[in-house]
Amino acid sequence: MLRKINLSSISLSMDVAAVISAVIASLFTHSAAFAGTLNGAGSTFAEPAYSLWISDFQKKEKDARLNYQGVGSGAGMKQLLEGTVDFAGTDDPMKDADAAKAKAGVLHIPVAMGAVVVTYNLAVEKPLKLSGAVLAKIFNGSIKKWNDAEIAKLNPGVNLPDKGIAVATRSDGSGTTAVFTEYLAKVSPEWVGKNGKTVNWFPASLGAKGNAGVTGLVKGNPGTIGYVELIYALENKLPMAQIANKKGEYVEASAASVALAAHGIEKEASAKQFKVSITDSAEKGAYPISAFTWLLVFDKMPKEKGDALVKFAKYILSDDAQKSIAKINFAAVPKGIRADALKALGKVQLD
Amino acid sequence: LTVAAKVLGHILLGSAGQSEVRKSDFAFVLFLRLLAVLVILVFCSIVFYLFKNALPILSRDGWHFLTESSWNPNEDQFGALAFIYGTLVTSLVALVFAVPVALGSAIFLTEIAPSSLSRPVGFLIEMLAAIPSVVYGLWGIFVLAPFVRDYVQPFLQKYFGFLPFFEGTPFGISIFTAGLILAVMILPTITAVCREVFLAIPNTLREGVLAMGATRWETIRLAVLETGFVGILSAVVLGLGRAMGETMAVTMLIGNRPVISSSLFSPGATMASVIANEYPEASSQLHLASLTGIGLALFIVSLGVNGLARLIIAFSKRRMS
Numbered sequence: 001m002l003r004k005i006n007l008s009s010i011s012l013s014m015d016v017a018a019v020i021s022a023v024i025a026s027l028f029t030h031s032a033a034f035a036g037t038l039n040g041a042g043s044t045f046a047e048p049a050y051s052l053w054i055s056d057f058q059k060k061e062k063d064a065r066l067n068y069q070g071v072g073s074g075a076g077m078k079q080l081l082e083g084t085v086d087f088a089g090t091d092d093p094m095k096d097a098d099a100a101k102a103k104a105g106v107l108h109i110p111v112a113m114g115a116v117v118v119t120y121n122l123a124v125e126k127p128l129k130l131s132g133a134v135l136a137k138i139f140n141g142s143i144k145k146w147n148d149a150e151i152a153k154l155n156p157g158v159n160l161p162d163k164g165i166a167v168a169t170r171s172d173g174s175g176t177t178a179v180f181t182e183y184l185a186k187v188s189p190e191w192v193g194k195n196g197k198t199v200n201w202f203p204a205s206l207g208a209k210g211n212a213g214v215t216g217l218v219k220g221n222p223g224t225i226g227y228v229e230l231i232y233a234l235e236n237k238l239p240m241a242q243i244a245n246k247k248g249e250y251v252e253a254s255a256a257s258v259a260l261a262a263h264g265i266e267k268e269a270s271a272k273q274f275k276v277s278i279t280d281s282a283e284k285g286a287y288p289i290s291a292f293t294w295l296l297v298f299d300k301m302p303k304e305k306g307d308a309l310v311k312f313a314k315y316i317l318s319d320d321a322q323k324s325i326a327k328i329n330f331a332a333v334p335k336g337i338r339a340d341a342l343k344a345l346g347k348v349q350l351d
Numbered sequence: 352l353t354v355a356a357k358v359l360g361h362i363l364l365g366s367a368g369q370s371e372v373r374k375s376d377f378a379f380v381l382f383l384r385l386l387a388v389l390v391i392l393v394f395c396s397i398v399f400y401l402f403k404n405a406l407p408i409l410s411r412d413g414w415h416f417l418t419e420s421s422w423n424p425n426e427d428q429f430g431a432l433a434f435i436y437g438t439l440v441t442s443l444v445a446l447v448f449a450v451p452v453a454l455g456s457a458i459f460l461t462e463i464a465p466s467s468l469s470r471p472v473g474f475l476i477e478m479l480a481a482i483p484s485v486v487y488g489l490w491g492i493f494v495l496a497p498f499v500r501d502y503v504q505p506f507l508q509k510y511f512g513f514l515p516f517f518e519g520t521p522f523g524i525s526i527f528t529a530g531l532i533l534a535v536m537i538l539p540t541i542t543a544v545c546r547e548v549f550l551a552i553p554n555t556l557r558e559g560v561l562a563m564g565a566t567r568w569e570t571i572r573l574a575v576l577e578t579g580f581v582g583i584l585s586a587v588v589l590g591l592g593r594a595m596g597e598t599m600a601v602t603m604l605i606g607n608r609p610v611i612s613s614s615l616f617s618p619g620a621t622m623a624s625v626i627a628n629e630y631p632e633a634s635s636q637l638h639l640a641s642l643t644g645i646g647l648a649l650f651i652v653s654l655g656v657n658g659l660a661r662l663i664i665a666f667s668k669r670r671m672s
Contacts (some may be wrong), residue, residue: 074632164520171624173608173632193425197632200423206524206618207607209628214491221500221522 003194037065038309041090042076045229048090049112049325056324057315064308073175074197080106086287086305088296092197093275104300107348108274110292111316111332115230115258116180117289118241121218122146122161122225127252129154131244132187132280132288136183138225139167140190141202146223152259154244162222168217168226171207173197176229179291183279187288219316230258231329245288246280253287258331261290266336274341286310292333299348306350313345362388386574398650405644407637416644422625424611424634429641431648433609436475437526437619438652441601442452442594444530444615447537454576457545462571473546480539488603491532496523496604499531504616518614522606527615529605533597537590544589548582581664588660595653598623621650 040050047070054066068089071079076088081102091114101107120128120134130138134150137143143150147160158184170177174197194200201207206224208217211232218226218238230253233240240269251257261281262269269276280288295316297309315321322332333341363384402409408416408429419430456476460469500523507517552575560574576583598621606618607628620628622645633639 072631074634166520166522171602172628173634196425197634198424198629198638200425201608203608203610203612203617204519205608206522207628208524209602209607213603217524220492220497221524 014060039085040068040087044070046089075123092178104298119226128241136188166224167205170230186280187292238318246282255331257287258290270340389598402649407640434622437621441530445533445556445594448534453541484599488600515613526619533594541590544586548579
């Protein structure tokens with residue numbers, strides 16, 4: 001006789017494991033909420049900055065207890081609206097439709113700046129030069145070869161190979177994709193309306209999860225081009241293309257060139273409640289694919305929590321805090337915009 | 352509510368009170384039944400949750416949700432067909448590669464290898480099942496994908512390039528590579544179950560076939576493979592189930608594009624991989640509902656494939672007896 005093979009017993013034990021882990025998870029989330037800490041969640045891009053600010057702030061204010069989880073901008077905003085966290089970090093401003101559903105107004109406080117860089121795997125002697133229009137064509141699949149006349153025109157004297165371009169993008173929904181495609185939509189009419197956190201890329205392109213996934217694809221396959229977030233590219237010493245800005249200069253991404261992108265926009269920023277795009281900046285020397293990352297808080301909060309949170313937000317906007325993030329390659333928010341943001345924070349109602 | 356309580360009471364107690372003499376036995380039976388009901392409740396709650404949360408997209412698109420292939424969250428187009436296709440094709444590729452190898456190694460372990468060899472080798476194969484899938488994914492990215500790109504895909508294109516399955520530029524990252532990694536992952540499952548099946552076949556059967564003058568190959572075919580056919584099918588179904596639900600390693604190797612291409616070298620996406628990719632940052636309520644709907648579809652497809660396999664098993668059992 002055959003020994004009986006029991007298929008159902010295997011699926012049974014898996015179900016039980018799922019229940020147990022769910023119960024354990026719920027225990028932990030509750031205990032955190034009762035401890036009187038301020039909880040934040042959101043942007044993974046801004047997570048290193050928040051970690052640094054929180055540890056410095058807690059050294060200054062002994063009673064303060066804060067916690068930030070990098071779960072992704074979208075998830076952070078969702079948790080803020082559901083009331084499971086007290087503040088959120090996001091690289092993509094909240095949609096008006098979502099903000100309308102909130103129990104109070106949602107303040108966008110610009111806390112730092114970042115950028116998206118274009119990285120590639122190509123044996124060339126000097127950094128590749130690319131313009132917005134050419135980038136838009138590479139990333140929608142209409143420029144297919146590295147020695148295409150349009151790329152060659154931007155890179156005189158560079159020996160471009162007769163090799164197909166493989167395009168690597170993010171497969172997970174991401175603020176990095178949102179910033180990059182928002183820039184493409186600004187410089188190329190073909191991209192208008194197709195930008196966002198999840199994009200319908202052309203079929204022959206490849207998608208991978210996270211900055212690390214895209215980098216893996218680019219590093220592993222000669223002839224591949226992809227986009228990653230600036231700090232990740234600097235830490236991993238990836239080759240970065242110089243991108244033509246509005247003034248026609250080819251600019252390499254750095255904390256300094258990113259900071260320039262937010263110059264001279266104080267008026268526009270405060271008129272739009274800081275939800276302002278700084279891609280394709282007209283400033284001299286500015287890197288064109290730059291963006292703010294925002295701290296989101298409600299404009300009406302219970303007294304105790306609100307006090308602590310406003311204090312933390314004010315600390316983030318201080319010169320000290322803005323200077324401290326330079327060592328992890330974040331660009332500081334210009335002083336004028338910070339002054340306006342402080343004013344907006346002063347209007348938060350506490351009851 | 353009283354009806355529900357009665358039904359629950361009946362499920363929990365049933366005839367337990369009558370047949371059990373001791374109180375401790377009664378309590379034990381009650382406890383076991385309670386656990387069994389808990390599992391059923393979890394199952395029902397999963398189905399209910401998936402259905403309830405997928406309702407917005409199901410009521411908007413109906414069946415078109417499953418038959419449309421365009422997936423574009425920015426324009427609120429949600430069609431799951433490309434993901435269903437990806438799941439089925441990667442699982443099929445996995446089975447094509449894994450089943451012969453698994454069968455071969457199971458036969459070797461039980462029929463040919465001396466026990467001093469079969470024990471450690473069998474243990475190693477079972478250890479393969481314990482490796483986390485993200486580790487398989489990493490190995491896939493660093494070892495398997497470059498190997499496939501540099502050797503396997505050019506070879507297939509050179510000799511079988513006229514077939515539509517092997518068109519396009521080889522990147523290493525493709526439906527084909529994802530299927531290969533799945534094959535490696537389901538190999539230990541199928542091998543281990545087959546080995547158990549073959550070990551359970553009584554030796555008298557082999558001896559009988561041998562006594563009839565059969566060669567070694569004929570003995571294996573008649574006494575082992577044909578007798579164990581139902582068990583082999585069960586093993587394949589178990590492997591298929593794992594292949595269809597596998598997420599992490601596939602996401603790392605498939606290229607994540609919702610396209611239906613005849614070529615196995617094209618990037619693709621599976622139901623599990625799109626949920627893993629897009630759920631954390633889903634941009635709208637409808638997007639979330641669609642991802643949950645894909646979860647429901649995965650559930651139904653797995654159930655369907657398993658049901659079909661069970662039918663085949665039941666049918667062949669009857670034919671054999």
